[in-house]
Amino acid sequence: MDINTAVPPPESADSDVSLLHKMGYAQELSRRMGAFSNFAVSFSLICILSGGITSFQLGLSAAGGASIGLGWPLGSVFALVVAAAMAQIASSYPTAGGLYHWSSILGGKTWGWLTAWFNLLGLVFVVAAIxxxxxxxxxxxxxxxxxxxxxxxxxxxxQTIFLTLITASQAFLNHRGIRIASKITDVSGYLIFVVTVILVASLVIYSPVKVDFSRLVTFKNFTGVDGGQWPAQTMAMAFLSGLLLTAYTITGFDASAHTSEETHDAARNVPRGIVKSVLWSTLFGYVLVCSFVLVMPDIGAAIKQGTGFFEAILAPIPGPLRIVIELLLFFINYVCGLAAVTSTSRMMFAFARDGGLPGSKFLRKVNAHRTPGIAIWVSAVLAIVITLYGDAFSVLSAGSAVFLFISYAMPVAAGIFAEGKTWTEKGPFQLGMWSKPFAVAAVIGALILAYVGIQPPNEKVIYVIVGLLAVLMLIWYGAGVRKSFAGPPVGNLSKERREKIVGLEARLEENVE
Incomplete structure (x- = not known):
């Protein structure tokens, strides 16, 4: 893949702006991202060298090697189905609001408003967790x-000082413009490929353990083991629990959608970015996690080590090479957080643009660098704050994946009923006869993973979800938001709206740095 930094032909740029105008929005953000950059922001946020390591024990301590060798491919199929279903909708409605905007158009403003909160909270928790x-x-x-x-x-x-410094630096880089942030995620995109190959090769070459591929298909119930991740479960439930490794790792690919308004030829490049980021992550991720299983001296002992297993399997690698790998892993994980701030802030900006948040008037503002500056810093501050209390953070970080599963399923579910009725104009990326089967499979898969995600030891997540829904319904109906929130523009634009769009773009051009 080549980094696409070339200036697009005028007709392409005009098409992007015209489509955005048709959906009722001005071109406020700077459209500087090419096809690779859009792919890289999701690929960097998925980051198999982050979740594939920190969430690895969710798989191994469930059904053992089979959770890796068989569970990862199964989870990958689900991720690809969800990505394809989302990509088709993204091709029709390439806006920064992403899931929220799609749900609003396809399922109505109430459905969209709920999607927005699940998606936004999930993204904020993801920044903190990363x-x-x-x-x-x-x-x-x-x-x-x-x-x-x-x-x-x-x-x-x-810990607090470290988290504050890196999150603030990620916000600063985002604040300074999408050109800077996207160049860094471009570099990270290439590095993830390269470092994965180097890491896997180094682990296999220097491991004292004889490679035994049967480990990857061997079922052994490790739930309930001291030091493991899961309380005692049946083998079937253990295998289902192990799927959370893939689900926790292959998430965040909605970043391509949230940067739609900063991507050239968005109707084509955004769906490609979504699908390709998931495809390459599943393939390289599979090789990565399988290598971990194959080089472990003792799987039972590794389970008791928690994330310390990774330090243990790195130990045989010669010092200088190991140090280079560790430094590169640190940088890649830092950029993973950078991409998460990018995605979260664009979602917050888009929701505020439609008046969906407290302080929307400020959160929707775009600075002289053509980025949503206030939304960027608010996203960063919220991510820092929720890490301060450890007990609450552990529940919220586990809940973040469930929130995202739900937010992914909501627009796809709405699309099942809207397709061919209110959703008649599709973009260039289409699933054809597979559209509804993919959508149904995506929704069922998301519900299964959400169910697994609220089982012990994460049962407190269900209380968070129920509490959140209760609060949101109280706000929606009790506080009058149902009447005051209009949602995204729908239908033909009024003359007044068109004049407002033109005026806003003119003012931004005057103030740009």
Whole structure:
């Protein structure tokens, strides 16, 4: 794949702006991303070198090697089906609102408003979870010892300062413009491929363990084991629980949709970015997680190590090479958080643009760099705040994946009923006769994973979801939001709306840096 930085032909740029105008929005954000950049922002946010490591024990400590060798491909099929179903809708409605906008158009403003909250909260929690993972194991366990710092000497204040600094730096890079952020995610996109190959090769070459591929299809119920991730379960439930490894890793690919208004030829490049980011992540991710299983001296002992298993399997690699790998892993995980801030802030901006958030008047503002500056910093602050109380954060980070599963399923479910009725104009990316089968499969799969995601030890997530729904319904009906929130523009644009769009774009051109 080549980085697409060339200036698009005038007709392509005009087409993007015309389509955005048709949906009722001005071209406020800077459209500087090409096909590869749109792919890279999702690929960097999925980041198999983040979730594939920090969530690995969700699979291994469930049904053992079979959760990896058989569970990952099964979870990958689900992820690809969801991605394809989302990509078709994204091709029709390439806006920064993504899932929220699609749900509003296809299922009505109430459905869209609920989707927005599940998606936005899930994304904020994801930023926090990613950066927490960058702290430990990548900084605390792998990087700090390189400078003579003992991991056990680093406490809550060190963690808080670290998380504040990296999240603020990610917000700053986003604030300065999409050109800077996208160039960094472009580099990370290539590095994920390269570092995965180097890491897998190094693990296999220097491992003292004889490779035994039968490990990858061997079922062994490790639930209930001391140090494991799961309480005692049946083998069938253990295998289902293990699917959360793939689900927790292959998520965040809606980033391609949230950067639609910054991508050239969005109706084509956004759906491609969604599908390709998931496809390559599943393929390279499978090789990665399988290599972990194959080089472990003892799977039972590795389960008791938690994320420490990774440090243990790196140990046989020669020092200089291991240090280079660890530093690159730290950088890639940092960029994963950067991409998450990009995605979250665009979602917040788009929802605020339609008046869906408290303080929408401020959150929808675009700065001189043509980025949603206030939304960027609010996203960062919220992500920092929710890491401060450990007990609450553990529940919320587990819930983030469930929130995202639900938000992915909602517009797809709405599309099942809207297709051929209110949804008659599709974009260039179409599933044809597979449209509804893919949509139904995506919704069923999302519900299954959401169900697994609220089982012990994450049963508190269900209370969070029920509580959230109760609060949202109270706000929607009790606080009068149902009447005051109009949602995205629908139908033909009025003359007044067109004049407003033209005027807004003219003012932005005058203030651009």
């Amino acid at each position: 950066n927490f993972g960058t702290w430990d194991p990548f900084f605390r366990t792998l990087i700090a010892p390189l400078f003579g710092v003992k991991p056990e000497s680093l406490g809550w204040w060190d």
